[in-house]
Amino acid sequence: MTYTDWLRADRLPHIYCAGCGNGTVINCTLNAVVQAGLKKEETVFVSGIGCSSRAPGYIVTDSLHTTHGRALAFATGIKMANPALSVIVFTGDGDLAAIGGNHFIHACRRNIDLTVVCMNNMIYGMTGGQGSPTTPRMALSTTTPYGSAEPAFDLCELAIAAGANYVSRWTSYHVKELTRAILAGLRTPGLSFIEAMVQCPTNFGRRNRYRQPLDQVEYFKAHGMLVEKVRRMQEEGREIPPDTIVLGELARRNRPAMGVKP
Amino acid sequence: MQGNVACAEGALAAGCSFFAGYPITPSTEIAEHMAARLPKKGGVFIQMEDELASIAAVIGAAWTGARAMTATSGPGFSLMMENIGFAAMTETPCVIVNIQRGGPSTGQPTMSAQADMMQCRFGSHGDYSIIALSPASVQEMYELSAEAFNLADRFRVPVFLMADEIIGHLRERIEIPDSVPKTERKPLPPGELPFHPGDDLVPGFPRFGAGHGVHVTGLTHDERGYPCATNPRVHEELVRRLVEKVESKRHEIADYRVTNPDAELVFVTYGSPARSVEQVLHDNPEKTIGHLRFRIVWPFPENALREFPNARAFLVPEQNLGQMAREIERHTTVPVIRLPRFGGALHTPEELVAALEALA
DSSP states (O other), X not given: OOGGGGBOGGGOSOSOOTXXXXXXXXXXXXXXXXXXXXXXXXXXXXXXXXXXXXXXXXXXXXXXXXXXXXXXXXXXXXXXXXXXXXXXXXXXXXXIIIITXXXXXXXXXXXXXXXXXXXXXXXXXTTTSBOOTTSOTTOOBTTBTTOOOSOOOOHHHHHHHHTOSEEEEEEXXXXXXXXXXXXXXXXXXXXXXXXXXOOOTTTTGGGTTOXXXXXXXXXXXXXXXXXXXXXXXXXXXXXXXXXXXXXXXXXXXXXXXXXXXO | OBHHHXXXXXXXXXXXXXXEEOOOXXXXXXXXXXXXXXXXXXXXXXXXXXXXXXXXXXXXXXXXXXXXXXXXXXXXXXXXXXXXXXXXXXXXXXXXXXXXXXXXXXXXXXXXXXXXXHHHHHXXXXXXXXXXXXXXXXXXXXXXXXXXXXHHHHHTSEEEEEEEHHHHHOBOOOOOOSOOOXXXXXXXXXXXXXXXXXXXXXXXXXXTTSSOOOEEESSOBOTTSOBOTTOHHHHHHHHHHHHHHHHTTHHHHXXXXXXXXXXXXXXXXXXXXXXXXXXXXXXXXXXXXEEXXXXXXXXXXXXXXXXXXXXXXXXXXXXXXXXXHHHHHTTOSSOEEEEEOOSSXXXXXXXXXXXXXXXX
16 A cells, blocks of 8 residues: 555545645655554545645544644644544644644643644735744744744744653755654654644745745755754754754653553 | 533533543533543543634544533633634534623623623634523523533534523433434445535534545635635535535524413523513413523524414513524514613512513
8 A cells, every 4th residue: 555545536636735844744654654554434524724734634534623723622623532543634834833733732631642744934924924823933924024023933832841752853955854753753653743844835935035845945955954963063062053943753751641542 | 410510521421532622611510520520431531721722622522423512611711712613614523611690801800691692602703503501500501512412413513502601500300311312423424425415414423533645724625625715616516515404404403492482472581581481471371471592503493483373472581692592583473572681680570570570
């Protein structure tokens, strides 16, 4: 079996723009699901609202495309009512960290056995490019035309502080690593949070001097630094360059979890 | 037994196996009772971070096949509205209990009201239809709580138990039956599209984990469940069906009690004001005063008004400014007298008698 067996072929082509990073993340997730040996009839994909949240509609399993920000609360109901199901949540930075921020920290606190994959494009793509809680300071968007004045959230730090058992960050450039991280998340009981930084050429890149989709992917490659290296540099008292994207497995632990498969 | 406890017990008797809620006066005893009882019955109780999450978790649980419920009051009810619309759009069977208190806003947390009757019918955006029951005793808290699940499963809609603080906190002796009537959720026939409606306009239920591979979305969707949000015909057909599947059965769904149908002066009630009217009828045994009491308020059963052919006036005591009275006015040429009483106190029998005498 390959990941293509999990695609809902009669829904294709998808709605994503040319050059979008979301398809890469769906691909990595389905590859991880296949490697984990999950069964279609025992797997449920859940999402909220936004570009990322359209992903479950392209997958053949049972799926619930819910309201903005609430995917984790719906997923909690599914998983608690039937822990035998593997429940995977697709979300985005606006869905997860703005309107859904409260559900995010509480799902992590409960450490409920979900795998949460966040496609962080640092922008509201679906509605045309408004600033989000992860839009970098001074980045341009339709609602930050003079540069974002707000500091951004670090989603992984948030998940770690709130109690998730597994936390990892990769980008659309790092497909092998991202796939392995999602697989590790699927295999870790409790809440697994995998942040996938993705390019949004239409609504982020276009306004922020990434003229081609690959320019932003190159940026991820150039600014990504493994967490091990970051920690080593910190120990050595060396300065971490600004705009560094900390990559890798940021937390793996064994806090008490809820809704774990019997 | 307390009304709120009876509500929880009725739900358990109906096979409710999932409760998600958030503490709010005056409904909290329902959550507390479920927290104590559900785990012992193999069910799940979860206290969520807010009411938006509570109704979301209930909808999620319902899709696994569980009979699922939440309970709240005014402010929490307002927070639930978006996801209630999601339940209506996705045809998710679930039960929402509202122990009504004084509003708007924080209002009167410990005092009774019936001012969310229109909100339960129309509170979420868009056109849809729902079913709402209104208990007037602790016994009915038990019975109607159980029946709410049958209606939710049969019509695949959110069903509301619209009680008020007085009934929720009332303590009365009740009779608990050995079992309650139970309607099964109609399963999805093999090979059928997941949102293809049957003759009754209600699609079979493709529970998650049963191998149907169903995509459920709050977007306008076709019979496959696939988003189809820019096709006017698909949207119109879907929304008309969501409304018609309930409204076309409203006379079948109707549940009301008629006392003294020959009367000229008729009280129309639901919930706790019925208790004051019962006292008035008890004190006037000549059968000259009529009483129509709704146990189901939505869909509105207008035929019930015709049970009183001699009616000269319908008197409607409500704990609001006349929400259901307005609905009654839409369906009759008989004068409708609004008897609003709010602030938390129940109508006294004396003030109801005074209203009758004013018409004599």
